[in-house]
Amino acid sequence: MSQYLILLYEDEASYATADEATMNEVLQAHNMFAENNGKALQGGNALQDTSTATTLRSDGAGGFTVTDGPFVETKEALGGYYLIEAADLDEAIAIAKQVPAKFGAVEVRPIMVFS
Amino acid sequence: MVDAHRREWAFVLAATVRVTRDLNIAEECVQDAYAQALAVWPESGVPTKPGAWLTTVARRRALDLLRRDAVLRRALPLLVEDDVAPPIEPTDAIPDDRLRLICTCCHPALARDSQIALTLRLLCGLTTAEVARAFLVSEPTMAARLTRAKKKIAAARIPYRIPSASQLPERVGSILDVVHLVFTTGHTAPVGDDLVRRDLVERSLDLARMLRSLLPDNADVAGLLALILLTDARRATRTGADGTLLRLAEQDRTAWDRAAIAEGVALVHEALRSRPPGRYALQAAIAAVHAEAPSWGATDWAEIVALYNVLAQIWPSPVVALNRAVAIGFARGPAAGLAELDTLAAEPQLAGYGYLPAARADFLQQLGRGDAARLAYEEALLLTENVVERNFLLDRLASLGECRSAEGV
Numbered sequence: 001m002s003q004y005l006i007l008l009y010e011d012e013a014s015y016a017t018a019d020e021a022t023m024n025e026v027l028q029a030h031n032m033f034a035e036n037n038g039k040a041l042q043g044g045n046a047l048q049d050t051s052t053a054t055t056l057r058s059d060g061a062g063g064f065t066v067t068d069g070p071f072v073e074t075k076e077a078l079g080g081y082y083l084i085e086a087a088d089l090d091e092a093i094a095i096a097k098q099v100p101a102k103f104g105a106v107e108v109r110p111i112m113v114f115s
Numbered sequence: 116m117v118d119a120h121r122r123e124w125a126f127v128l129a130a131t132v133r134v135t136r137d138l139n140i141a142e143e144c145v146q147d148a149y150a151q152a153l154a155v156w157p158e159s160g161v162p163t164k165p166g167a168w169l170t171t172v173a174r175r176r177a178l179d180l181l182r183r184d185a186v187l188r189r190a191l192p193l194l195v196e197d198d199v200a201p202p203i204e205p206t207d208a209i210p211d212d213r214l215r216l217i218c219t220c221c222h223p224a225l226a227r228d229s230q231i232a233l234t235l236r237l238l239c240g241l242t243t244a245e246v247a248r249a250f251l252v253s254e255p256t257m258a259a260r261l262t263r264a265k266k267k268i269a270a271a272r273i274p275y276r277i278p279s280a281s282q283l284p285e286r287v288g289s290i291l292d293v294v295h296l297v298f299t300t301g302h303t304a305p306v307g308d309d310l311v312r313r314d315l316v317e318r319s320l321d322l323a324r325m326l327r328s329l330l331p332d333n334a335d336v337a338g339l340l341a342l343i344l345l346t347d348a349r350r351a352t353r354t355g356a357d358g359t360l361l362r363l364a365e366q367d368r369t370a371w372d373r374a375a376i377a378e379g380v381a382l383v384h385e386a387l388r389s390r391p392p393g394r395y396a397l398q399a400a401i402a403a404v405h406a407e408a409p410s411w412g413a414t415d416w417a418e419i420v421a422l423y424n425v426l427a428q429i430w431p432s433p434v435v436a437l438n439r440a441v442a443i444g445f446a447r448g449p450a451a452g453l454a455e456l457d458t459l460a461a462e463p464q465l466a467g468y469g470y471l472p473a474a475r476a477d478f479l480q481q482l483g484r485g486d487a488a489r490l491a492y493e494e495a496l497l498l499t500e501n502v503v504e505r506n507f508l509l510d511r512l513a514s515l516g517e518c519r520s521a522e523g524v
Binding site: 087089093108112 | 195271272273274276278
């Protein structure tokens with residue numbers, strides 16, 4: 001078995017303007033996803049939106065540049081992730097297809113294994 | 116002599132990957148086996164089953180390598196297979212693993228360029244330099260593309276496995292698209308002095324035949340093999356003795372490959388029995404109407420338009436719409452064809468496609484609208500880099516010039 005991270009990239013503005021019914025629907029969809037994939041699911045979280053992000057870059061001499069905002073400004077931003085376990089990419093993709101992401105897309109990345 | 120057995124490459128490699136579970140190590144072992152054949156066969160004669168001989172040598176070499184320094188040599192994680200462990204020792208009965216290999220090479224998680232490069236390298240046995248030449252990139256660029264693709268297969272764990280029955284149709288679709296692209300790239304080379312890249316056409320035919328033997332009941336596979344056979348049956352007649360482009364109307368139909376046409380037509384009938392008929396089956400059916408027409412004048416254009424109508428429904432693409440419009444022009448006259456083409460003028464996907472202005476130019480010329488035809492030919496010229504196609508368009512332009520001076524007199 002291997003681990004994969006499923007990253008959810010979605011349009012933050014759509015969430016900001018969504019009504020309560022839509023938000024409930026999204027929440028329910030995630031609960032449903034978790035219920036249906038309990039065995040594969042190893043973790044996951046939603047993130048606060050990118051306006052709350054802080055980016056730090058080392059200047060290599062002990063100092064840091066601290067910037068208000070995300071690493072990259074994009075319309076569809078990283079908004080959450082699931083950590084899953086799957087036999088191979090086909091299985092991981094099958095699980096990722098069930099991740100609710102009505103305002104964007106999901107990315108599947110294998111976790112690196114150090115031997 | 117070893118070249119004659121290049122067709123066994125896919126079989127030998129696919130079986131060796133089962134042992135190594137690493138594409139690079141398997142490639143090395145297969146290359147060693149071919150080198151050994153080159154050294155041994157001239158003395159001992161070609162074995163009765165060359166494929167089995169090569170596979171046994173390659174797999175023995177793989178086992179040696181794995182026993183000696185398995186961990187050291189393996190830069191990438193092992194490929195994922197079925198739960199059933201493959202036989203460790205080579206046996207007499209070597210399973211045919213080519214379907215696994217092509218499913219892995221054409222996995223939808225790989226970019227189309229990578230799928231094509233892997234297929235030509237691993238299934239067709241082209242060297243990296245040959246694959247690079249086929250796609251007009253430098254050898255280091257192609258080597259890097261292949262390395263990146265193999266790394267993704269291993270690191271993301273793209274399985275070396277035949278997909279489940281529910282996934283297979285979609286996966287076969289992706290494989291057929293790769294084979295079709297190899298064919299179209301060869302059939303009309305996008306750039307260069309030759310209209311046809313014969314090597315690529317041959318490789319696509321090999322691949323389609325291989326898939327046909329692996330998936331004999333698949334109608335889409337039958338459709339693509341038919342399309343390649345029927346289109347390529349005209350190969351010898353597509354250019355004149357001086358290398359100029361000859362259109363379907365001008366080709367010597369007696370020189371078409373009748374054996375390929377007969378095989379293609381039989382496959383079309385088989386492929387069309389599947390409901391709904393697939394994209395390649397319909398394209399092959401259109402090619403079959405041309406192949407069976409005794410002359411250009413006797414072509415059943417109504418049938419061709421009808422087939423394009425069905426194709427446009429199941430495969431709505433601007434290029435299909437363009438070909439349909441041209442067929443309408445032949446069925447109902449240049450004015451009708453021109454009207455259809457004009458509905459496609461705003462199609463963004465056709466904006467850089469030289470066949471649209473070339474087709475317009477032809478209809479405009481038939482309608483006696485010389486100035487508009489001239490502009491359209493000039494536009495088409497801006498959009499092709501193929502020398503044979505360019506010469507054809509320049510000839511057409513020159514013929515317009517003659518018309519006008521004739522009008523002037």
